[in-house]
Amino acid sequence: MLKKLLASVGIGKATVDTLLLTDELIAGQTFDIEVIIKGGDVSQHLNGIELAIMAQAKAESEVGDEEVTYNKNVVLQHWLQELNVEVQPQETITRHFSLDLHSEVPASSFHGQQIAKVWLQTGLDIKNGIDGSDNDPLTIHPSPTQLAVLEVIEQSGYSLFKIDLEVGGVRGENFSSHxxxxxxxxxxQQSRSLFGAKEIEVTFVDNGHETGVLIEIDRLFLGDGYRSISIPNHCSSIEQVRPYIEKIL
Structure with missing residues (x-):
């Protein structure tokens, strides 16, 4: 009885560990995982496994007369895998799953550097108990189309100085984020650059077939302006995407 009571408040409960079978990802890709559940000190009924792609993004809030920026954990995707099994003390249950990464999931790695916190969170739905959980960082690279766009801008005389993940959505011509x-x-801007802009901010919205590119341009004396275009995802080289970018800049 004491063990059951302790398990109900999280002591001696079943635990979960997730193994990523695909080390490096690109948004829109299918990846495989192995979920290992280890029974605790008493038998427990497992309703299912909850899986979520999470990210840490910057959010803004007004506090009095001031605008405060803080980090917020947001859910990008969510799955519930039903189990409906009884896990016995110290028993090990293993399940394999294939998950489809949303095509708009942000990159977490750029040229070997971490640029955002994105992870897979695994939780156990335990009857009359506190969920066990596990967090696994995801290494997600920009798509070839996105990399080509960024390279075109760099070759045009601009240097990348910051990459942010922000709460909210964007909209361009014929596309919007979800x-x-x-x-x-x-x-x-570097000393010599094309397009006559002081700063350029780029956001991507990939629908799996084409990549929407939203560009905010800050031109001296003219202020900010927005341009957008959609590039087919089969355009993955600098030569292929350059005409699209030059068309709007």
Whole structure:
């Protein structure tokens, strides 16, 4: 009885560990995982496994007369895998799953550097108990189309100086985002540059077939302006995407 009571408040309960079978990802890709459940000190009924793609994004809130920026954990995707099994003390249950990463999930790695916190969170839905949980960081790279766009801008005389993940959504001509956050690549003008802009901010919205590119341009004396275009995802080289970017800049 004491063990059951302790398990109900999280002591001696079943635990979960998730193994990523695909080390590096691109948004829109299918990846495989192995979920290992280890029974605790008493038998417990498992209703199911909850899986979620999470990200940490910047959010803003007004406190009095001031605007405060803080980090917020947001859910990008969510799955519930039904189990409805009884896990016995110290028993090990293993399940394999294939998950489809949303095409708009932000990149977490750029040229070997971490640029955002994105992870897979695994939880156990335990009857009359506190969920066990496990967090696994995800390494997600920009798509070839996105990399080509960023390279075109750099070759045009701009240097990438900041990458942000922000709460909210974006909209361009013929496309709009669907996740609760968006990623922004910010470039600054070098001594010699094309397009006559002081700063350029780039956001991508990939629908799986084409990539929407939203660009905010800060031109000296003219202020900010927005341009957008959609690029087919089969355009993955600098030569292929350059005409699209030059068309709007």
């Amino acid at each position: 996740l609760p956050c968006y990623q922004e690549y910010e470039f600054k």
